[in-house]
Amino acid sequence: MKHRAVAVEGLGKKYRITQTSGARYSTLRDTLAGAVTWSGRASAARTEDVDFWALKDVSFEIAEGDVVGIVGKNGAGKSTLLKLLSRITEPTTGSIRMRGRVASLLEVGTGFHPELTGRENIFLNGAILGMSRREIRARFDDIVDFAEVEQFLDTPVKRYSSGMYVRLAFAVAANLEPEVLIVDEVLAVGDSQFQRKCLGRMKDISEQKGRTVLFVSHSMASVRSLCTRAIWLDHGNVRMLGSSLDVIRGYLESSMEPAETTMSLDSIRRSAGQGEQLMIHRVSLNDGSSVLHGEPLSVRVEYELREPAYDVAFGIGFASPEGIRVLSIDSDLGGQRRDLANPHTGAVSLSIDTLNLQPGRYALDIGARSGDHVSLDYLQGCAWIDVLPGPSTPAVIIREGGGVREPARWNWEADKSSEAATG
Amino acid sequence: MQEMLIQAGHTERNYWRDVWRFRELFYFLAWRDVLVRYKQTVLGVTWALLQPFLTMLVFTLVFGRLAKLPSHGAPYPVFVFAALLPWQFFSRALSESSTSLITNTNLISKVYFPRLIVPIGTIVVALVDFLISFAILAGLMAWYSYWPGPRMLLLFLLIPAAVAVAVGPGLLIAALNVRFRDFRYVVPFIVQLGMYISPVGFSTNIVPEKWRLLYSLNPLVGLIDAFRWVIVGPASPVYLPSLYISGVMIVAMLVVGIWYFRRTERTFADII
Numbered sequence: 001m002k003h004r005a006v007a008v009e010g011l012g013k014k015y016r017i018t019q020t021s022g023a024r025y026s027t028l029r030d031t032l033a034g035a036v037t038w039s040g041r042a043s044a045a046r047t048e049d050v051d052f053w054a055l056k057d058v059s060f061e062i063a064e065g066d067v068v069g070i071v072g073k074n075g076a077g078k079s080t081l082l083k084l085l086s087r088i089t090e091p092t093t094g095s096i097r098m099r100g101r102v103a104s105l106l107e108v109g110t111g112f113h114p115e116l117t118g119r120e121n122i123f124l125n126g127a128i129l130g131m132s133r134r135e136i137r138a139r140f141d142d143i144v145d146f147a148e149v150e151q152f153l154d155t156p157v158k159r160y161s162s163g164m165y166v167r168l169a170f171a172v173a174a175n176l177e178p179e180v181l182i183v184d185e186v187l188a189v190g191d192s193q194f195q196r197k198c199l200g201r202m203k204d205i206s207e208q209k210g211r212t213v214l215f216v217s218h219s220m221a222s223v224r225s226l227c228t229r230a231i232w233l234d235h236g237n238v239r240m241l242g243s244s245l246d247v248i249r250g251y252l253e254s255s256m257e258p259a260e261t262t263m264s265l266d267s268i269r270r271s272a273g274q275g276e277q278l279m280i281h282r283v284s285l286n287d288g289s290s291v292l293h294g295e296p297l298s299v300r301v302e303y304e305l306r307e308p309a310y311d312v313a314f315g316i317g318f319a320s321p322e323g324i325r326v327l328s329i330d331s332d333l334g335g336q337r338r339d340l341a342n343p344h345t346g347a348v349s350l351s352i353d354t355l356n357l358q359p360g361r362y363a364l365d366i367g368a369r370s371g372d373h374v375s376l377d378y379l380q381g382c383a384w385i386d387v388l389p390g391p392s393t394p395a396v397i398i399r400e401g402g403g404v405r406e407p408a409r410w411n412w413e414a415d416k417s418s419e420a421a422t423g
Numbered sequence: 424m425q426e427m428l429i430q431a432g433h434t435e436r437n438y439w440r441d442v443w444r445f446r447e448l449f450y451f452l453a454w455r456d457v458l459v460r461y462k463q464t465v466l467g468v469t470w471a472l473l474q475p476f477l478t479m480l481v482f483t484l485v486f487g488r489l490a491k492l493p494s495h496g497a498p499y500p501v502f503v504f505a506a507l508l509p510w511q512f513f514s515r516a517l518s519e520s521s522t523s524l525i526t527n528t529n530l531i532s533k534v535y536f537p538r539l540i541v542p543i544g545t546i547v548v549a550l551v552d553f554l555i556s557f558a559i560l561a562g563l564m565a566w567y568s569y570w571p572g573p574r575m576l577l578l579f580l581l582i583p584a585a586v587a588v589a590v591g592p593g594l595l596i597a598a599l600n601v602r603f604r605d606f607r608y609v610v611p612f613i614v615q616l617g618m619y620i621s622p623v624g625f626s627t628n629i630v631p632e633k634w635r636l637l638y639s640l641n642p643l644v645g646l647i648d649a650f651r652w653v654i655v656g657p658a659s660p661v662y663l664p665s666l667y668i669s670g671v672m673i674v675a676m677l678v679v680g681i682w683y684f685r686r687t688e689r690t691f692a693d694i695i
Binding site: 015083084085086087088089090091092093094095096097098099100102104106107110111113115116120123124127128129132133 | 425426427428429430431432433447448450451452454455458459462529530531532533534535536689690692693
């Protein structure tokens with residue numbers, strides 16, 4: 001029988017928000033000034049405190065060895081829940097019970113000091129994550145192996161490339177062996193190969209060692225591939241709890257907004273380093289009209305180049321609601337890469353004659369890349385695109401499930417007496 | 424397997440046990456601060472020596488040569504330096520600890536540990552500087568062939584008292600700084616003013632008798648007098664009532680500092 005690893009009961013966290021000033025901390029001067037106006041005049045100028053429940057009455061249980069994804073929109077209470085679970089802040093109501101050692105990884109490289117060497121930072125970061133000196137020493141070689149930074153161990157980390165930095169930081173965390181591991185969306189950084197390595201490591205931790213993992217992510221694909229169960233938070237409440245597939249489906253269906261086919265991408269949160277050299281501002285599909293199955297598709301991507309970039313290629317992708325890419329269109333598939341020397345704003349357009357994407361809802365990925373590996377800007381799942389049935393779409397294919405429907409030349413070989421069909 | 428319970432007000436009950444459990448983190452944070460302090464500066468250790476040395480020169484010139492204040496028979500540089508040791512430790516510990524929570528914002532908002540170990544950890548850095556400046560004292564004593572005798576060993580009893588003087592106000596201001604950011608401007612002011620209010624450049628004896636008790640409300644008065652008594656010798660008289668008052672003030676400030684810090688600590692991660 002599986003033991004209970006985490007039990008959360010009636011958990012709530014209340015924050016007090018001051019309405020008039022935007023700053024979280026005040027200055028003594030403001031407070032004094034506030035006191036004077038308040039006592040001197042009517043309370044008109046007084047700031048108003050409003051209670052805000054970031055989490056309210058949240059209860060759930062997690063069994064030992066489960067890998068649980070936590071999904072929800074920004075502001076749904078995911079971060080607050082992680083902060084409560086990792087004891088950074090105290091709950092206002094309710095309780096959490098956890099069995100065994102708990103480690104939380106809310107950020108990669110917390111407490112890393114740029115002046116210190118890789119070796120020194122391993123010890124420091126390990127201690128911050130709750131390892132004892134003895135444990136760190138015992139796992140030191142594993143950490144260095146995992147991070148692949150042997151030659152740079154005695155170099156200050158400020159001279160590390162951002163990739164090395166992230167690898168080292170994650171390697172320390174990956175060698176933590178708590179009974180319960182709490183991970184925030186830290187894997188969004190780092191190159192994709194290393195991301196896979198980290199995801200694999202987390203899977204190992206749960207499968208082979210029976211550790212419990214709580215994992216917050218915006219990437220439905222990671223949640224799906226990693227988690228067995230999921231919790232969907234909505235406005236501070238648990239909206240759904242169950243198998244990760246069911247929860248992801250429910251969450252994605254509810255979060256769909258009316259699809260637009262022209263959108264500004266400026267406000268989308270990007271990972272570190274993305275959108276600095278080259279930023280994708282807008283994308284427009286079919287000049288703003290609907291995207292139809294079986295009809296031509298044109299896409300226009302507007303960008304701003306801030307620093308010269310070489311061998312630039314653009315690409316767009318369509319992914320299923322579960323986060324699986326089903327169609328990719330890259331400008332360099334036919335060898336088209338451009339050197340962009342002078343800062344400018346521009347646009348690239350593409351057109352295809354027949355869009356064979358099954359009618360349904362897709363997450364749009366847009367990216368620009370320099371050479372084979374350097375991502376200039378990457379917006380994963382930046383919009384939902386509804387592919388609607390077109391005039392030539394047979395009614396029968398409009399059903400659940402995504403994918404590319406490719407027309408082909410078919411040849412039926414059958415007895416002459418049978419009725420032959422071609423398609 | 425141990426079970427952990429998280430509940431409103433629960434951290435309170437296990438606080439001091441947690442402080443003990445996180446002692447290694449305390450050690451590592453202090454180690455980081457010491458390492459960084461001597462890595463980032465070009466002069467490194469020299470800086471820890473130069474600063475008190477130059478201050479000592481100026482004070483000797485101003486108070487000893489120009490104002491011709493008494494030094495109870497000891498060479499004026501030794502007399503001044505005996506007070507500069509605890510004073511510089513206090514001012515550095517206060518400055519570092521009062522901003523420590525803000526400079527470690529990323530830690531506080533991402534990891535749990537008893538917050539008390541952050542400001543106290545920075546005091547270790549000040550303590551290292553303090554021990555380094557003993558080298559100057561040794562140099563001065565050798566230069567003037569001045570040796571007060573085995574009484575010097577008493578200094579090691581005074582070090583905990585010096586730490587206690589800094590911890591109380593340090594914790595208080597560190598906690599206030601999280602809520603009111605303008606407290607960071609208060610500290611340099613306290614430090615600047617405090618150097619002239621405290622008997623660093625001159626002897627407590629020149630303070631008129633009737634003001635002595637009031638003057639001793641400054642806990643550094645008792646501490647500096649005690650340092651002088653040990654280093655300069657019996658010629659630098661210790662006024663006992665003032666020592667008691669300073670002692671009471673040190674304890675009072677320590678209690679207030681820890682109390683306020685503990686009271687506000689829970690909300691640090693929410694407002695920092």
